Amino acid sequence: xxxxxxxxxxxxxxxxxxxxxxxxxxxxxxxxxxxxxxxxxxxxxxxxxxxxxxxxxxxxxxxxxxxxxxxxxxxxxxxxxxxxxxxxxxxxxxxxxxxxxxxxxxxxxxxxxxxxxxxxxxxxxxxxxxxxxxxxxxxxxxxxxxxxxxxxxxxxxxxxxxxxxxxxxxxxxxxxxxxxxxxxxxxxxxxxxxxxxxxxxxxxxxxxxxxxxxxxxxxxxxxxxxxxxxxxxxxxxxxxxxxxxxxxxxxxxxxxxxxxxxxxxxxxxxxxxxxxxxxxxxxxxxxxxxxxxxxxxxxxxxx
Numbered sequence: 460x461x462x463x464x465x466x467x468x469x470x471x472x473x474x475x476x477x478x479x480x481x482x483x484x485x486x487x488x489x490x491x492x493x494x495x496x497x498x499x500x501x502x503x504x505x506x507x508x509x510x511x512x513x514x515x516x517x518x519x520x521x522x523x524x525x526x527x528x529x530x531x532x533x534x535x536x537x538x539x540x541x542x543x544x545x546x547x548x549x550x551x552x553x554x555x556x557x558x559x560x561x562x563x564x565x566x567x568x569x570x571x572x573x574x575x576x577x578x579x580x581x582x583x584x585x586x587x588x589x590x591x592x593x594x595x596x597x598x599x600x601x602x603x604x605x606x607x608x609x610x611x612x613x614x615x616x617x618x619x620x621x622x623x624x625x626x627x628x629x630x631x632x633x634x635x636x637x638x639x640x641x642x643x644x645x646x647x648x649x650x651x652x653x654x655x656x657x658x659x660x661x662x663x664x665x666x667x668x669x670x671x672x673x674x675x676x677x678x679x680x681x682x683x684x685x686x687x688x689x690x691x692x693x694x695x696x697x698x699x700x701x702x703x704x705x706x707x708x709x710x711x712x713x714x715x716x717x718x719x720x721x722x723x724x725x726x727x728x729x730x731x732x733x734x735x736x737x738x739x740x741x742x743x744x745x746x747x748x749x750x751x752x753x754x755x756x757x758x759x760x761x762x
Contacts, residue, residue, distance in 0.1 A: 475749045475752040475753060476753070477507070477508050477756075478507055478749065479507060482621055482623040483619070483621050483623065483648050484623045484648065485624055485649075486623065486651045486654065488626070488628065488656065489653065489691060490655055490658070490687075490691070491658060491683070491684055492687065493667045494658045495656060495666075495712050496516075496627050497628075499654075499656065499735050500516070500627040502733070502757060505757060506753040506756070506757055507623075513622065513625065514624070514625045515612065515624060515626050515627060516628055517605065517627075517628055520608050521594040521600065521608060523612065524608045524612065525590050525594065529546075537615055542607040542611055544587065546585045546588070548585060549583050549585065549586075550564055550588075551583075555604070565581065567592065567598075568580060571592055574595070590604065602634075606634075609629060610638070610639070613642070613646075614642075614646070620647075630698075631686075631690060632690045632694055633690070633694050636694040636697045636698055650698075652743055653699075654708050654742065655695050655707060656710050657709055658713045660684050663683075663684055664681075667680050710742060712735050714735055716731045733754050736754065
């Protein structure tokens with residue numbers, strides 16, 4: 460019997476339920492809207508023993524920022540001193556103030572007065588109040604904030620400097636990628652891998668239509684895909700230049716699985732996601748047999 464055969468039989472008798480990334484380091488997931496970044500990141504964090512609070516998405520970080528600034532004085536101080544963001548800074552007279560931003564804030568004045576139960580917000584609306592309002596209402600915040608909130612969140616949590624974490628859906632521009640890489644290098648946090656999840660424009664439209672969100676009209680979706688082509692894709696190219704091509708893995712995020720119910724062919728979302736997770740794990744160097752064990756265990760736990 461060959462040594463390869465012995466090794467295969469031995470491996471087949473060993474059941475692997477979890478693997479771990481060697482920390483510190485960050486696993487970056489990027490790609491177009493509706494490519495499944497959140498679902499894949501969540502599944503990867505489960506099989507790689509990464510805590511839920513170490514799966515960082517932009518939406519969660521924005522929510523965490525204004526909530527934590529209210530309740531944690533040390534974090535509020537970090538934001539104010541290192542990033543010029545505070546509850547004491549007026550959005551109408553601060554480093555971020557522009558004519559465009561002022562106009563945008565005033566346009567939402569009636570809604571803000573209801574939300575915050577205050578009538579003087581045309582005179583003073585703090586940076587953190589505007590952040591909270593934007594986050595809770597799905598509005599974009601200034602680009603500087605997006606970059607700074609990411610790094611502030613990582614900087615304030617010492618565990619991210621010694622343990623692996625996942626960054627889901629960021630960076631989205633070359634400038635943001637430059638900012639992130641400079642920060643990671645300053646704190647000696649390596650990039651473990653950039654998983655670039657890829658789907659076609661048509662598949663993005665199909666997925667978004669099925670999820671039925673209010674802002675998923677065709678014009679908005681096409682605009683988002685164009686943003687991906689013009690901004691996110693170049694940011695991945697920048698990361699490839701900075702980190703080397705081995706650090707980037709292009710993962711096909713459209714790997715559909717169908718099941719037959721009677722004579723009807725039904726899309727199986729769970730198994731389709733697991734196919735993408737499988738490709739992602741393989742790109743991280745996990746063996747095929749181990750991937751099978753991990754995904755079998757994940758499927759069992761979620762039933």
